[in-house]
Amino acid sequence: MECELIDVHVPFETLRHKMNPLYIRLKTAAKNTLGTLMMVMPMLLSVIALAGLFETLVTPEMIQSVFKGSPVEDTLIGTGIGAISVGQPFLSYVIGGELLDEGVSLYAVTAFILSFVTLGVIQVPLEWSLFGTRFTLLRNSLSFIFAFLISIATVTIVGLLS
Amino acid sequence: MLSVVGCMYLLTFYFNPQAGQDALLAAFKILKMIIPILLVVFFLMALLHTFIDSKSISRHIGEQSGVRGWVIALVGGILSHGPAYVWYPMISDLRKHGARDGLLVAFFYTRSIKLPWLPLMVSYFGLAFTVVLTGLVILSAWIQGMIVDKLTRVFEE
Incomplete structure (x- = not known):
């Protein structure tokens, strides 16, 4: 009867590689992913730091x-202001609600809400x-x-519906 | 960019220390909020690298993906959470493996539909406004994707 001999000196990692x-x-995938994330991390941290600054100053x-x-x-201004604003999406609804109360048109508020999330x-x-x-x-x-x-x-559509 | 932002913080601290401190706190809050999303993105990217090759990415969201590609992009955008920039590394990875630009643009646009916040939008602006806006966002995400696909083809020819 033949039996396969296992070399006990083979490192555990190598055995695991052979088995799976x-x-x-x-x-390899985790290493590559970590590499990609590490590469973009300085830029990502900059964006986060800038978001903190904008949230406080604007x-x-x-x-x-x-x-x-x-x-x-006002619609153009709303789009522009939304593009430079940062924060949680619900903030745009709260600010939008306040703007409506102040008499700003729904066109401008809608543009602001949209560009708040789609532009940055x-x-x-x-x-x-x-x-x-x-x-x-x-x-x-x-x-x-x-x-x-x-x-x-x-x-326009909401106006027609109501 | 990090050094430029660092300088902006130094200036803020110099002219208004309280604002600088508040900004730093706000940034830490954002960081704390996005760490779980970043972990999810990391996990998804590792899974993509391990199990999905360029061929299948191309089949699902590449040149020949058809209706399936649009559905994946539009629904994926609606379901994805957190700020767009957290998803940039994963999406650029998909792009390198053959994902179509039009679908990526559609994905980024439908991210403006935030399912958890829709009830709040209804309470502020009404149901009709919310339904119409959501429908138009989905439609325009598709139109923008088509425009980008057409322009990309023109640029490449």
């Missing part, structure tokens, strides 16, 4: 003060470094244009 090829793939009162009363102009000036450098100029330019330009168009369409 999935282990090697997982380990107050809801400052946002309210820039609206002028003209629906078209502070994250552009990270997006640019990972996706390139063309993608970043295209995505942000379309988001800006569509925030304007959707706000007009939403208010």
Whole structure:
């Protein structure tokens, strides 16, 4: 009867590799993923630090003060202000509600809510470094244009429905 | 960029120490909030690297993905949580493996639909507003994706 001899001096890691090829793939994948995350980490931390700075320095009162009363102009301003604002999405609803109470048009408030989440000036450098100029330019330009168009369409449709 | 942001903090601390402290606290709060999402992203990226090859990425969200690709992008955007920049490393990874730009743009746009916050939106702006806005966001995410796909083809020719 033949029996296979196991070399007890083979390190445990090597034995595990031989036994489970999935282990090697997982380990390599985790290493690659960690490498990618470590590469983007400085940029990610910068974005977070910048978000903290904006959240503190740009107050809801400052946002309210820039609206002028003209629906078209205010919609553009709303899109722009939403793009530079940062924070939890619910904050845009709260600020939007306050803006409506102050007499700002629903067009502007809708544009503000949309661009608050879809546009982000502070994250552009990270997006640019990972996706390139063309993608970043295209995505942000379309988001800006569509925030304007959707706000007009939403208010018009809601007006017709009510 | 980190050094530029560092300088901005130094300036804030110099001119208004209280604001600098508040900003630092706010940044730590954001960091604390995104760490679980970052772990999820890390886990998903490791899974993608291990089990999904470029061929299957291309089949599901690549050039030939069809309706399935749109559904994955639109639903994925609605279901993903946290700030967009947390998802950038994973999405750029998918792009390197053959994911289509149009679908990625659609994914990023439907991220503006925040399911957990919809009840709050209804309470502020009403049900009709919320339903119409949500529908238009999904529709426009698809239109934007189509535009990007068309333009990408034009640029590459």
